[in-house]
Amino acid sequence: PEVATPIPALILEYRQLTKLVSTYLKALADDIHPRTGRIHASFNQTVAATGRLSSSDPNLQNIPIRTDIGREIRRAFVAPEGTQLISADYSQIELRIMAHLSDDPALIEAFLAGEDIHRAVAAQINNVPLSEVTSEQRSGAKMVNFGIVYGVTPWGLARRLKVSNAEATEIIASYKKRYANIASFLDECVQFARSHGYVQTMLGRRRPITDIDDRNPQRKALAERMAINSVVQGSAADLIKLAMIDLHRLIREAKPDQPLEGTKMILQIHDELVFETPYDHAVRARDQIVERMEAAMDLKVPLRVDAHVSSNWYDGK
DSSP states (O other), X not given: OOOOOOHHHHHHHHHHHHHIIIIIIIHHHHTBOTTTOSBOOEEESSSSXXXXXXXXXXXXXXXXXXXXHHHGGGGGOBOOTTEEXXXXXXXXXXXXXXXXXXXXXXXXXXXXXXXXXXXXXXXHHHTOOGXXXXXXXXXXXXXXXXXXXXXXXXXXXXXHHTOOHHHHHHHHHHHHHHTHHHHHHHHHHHHHHHHHSEEEOTTOOEEEOOOTTOSSHHHHHHHHXXXXXXXXXXXXXXXXHHHHHHHHHHHHHOOTTSTTTTOEEEEEETTEEEEEEEGGGHHHHXXXXXXXXXXXXXXXXXXXXXXEEESBTTTTO
């Protein structure tokens, strides 16, 4: 017999779909400028405390990408006739910056070898060969890799992986044991904030950290996570701004028949830049964009940029 879908799952699906319709489909249509036929968002320099640009009116950085149906909204963003879109995205940039700042030999070695970083970490913390890493072990390593900067807790990891708190605790403990330099680096970020009252990015941009010694455990824990996140994510923000300044100069100075001639930088979404470029030399423009983005900062591990040419934003991801 056919099994009925549980009511809570249907309610969650309904909420997701109605939010997509009201927040994006209807709202974005209302934001189209009557004269240009485009959406003209604002990008703000001093809103996000980490130093990243923020987007408003509308907030294009909230276009959903975590679900298949949410990603479909990107199909509505299309290149004008005669042009293509180039989507260029830094790969695992915060992990690479953390490898550089912590000087952790195991993480650096994995990046230098060009390995699947989540599989490499899974092999390390589970003490198995790369070829024997299971999909569950890789998922656990991936969650810790991305969560370590945000102060992942055993409870939070257990909920995401659908495992017990004890198993999640063991995964985190194994990670910190294998990547001891990362654990030390995280502690150093907190101690620096406690001693100085601020933390700073690789380029020296400072962020005050209050509540680092607050009597309230929740406020104190939040300040500690903020200290770590501000260094790593703040340095990633510095990096992409360096790349944007460099590419803006190259685009402005590009002469006829050069790869970036006629190219426009139109969006910055977290670790991703989106360009509009003439159809005839889109591939050459993509290659130069990748080259410049990967050279924006000199790290102990290579920077990697995934870039695609497409007629719409969805196909570029």
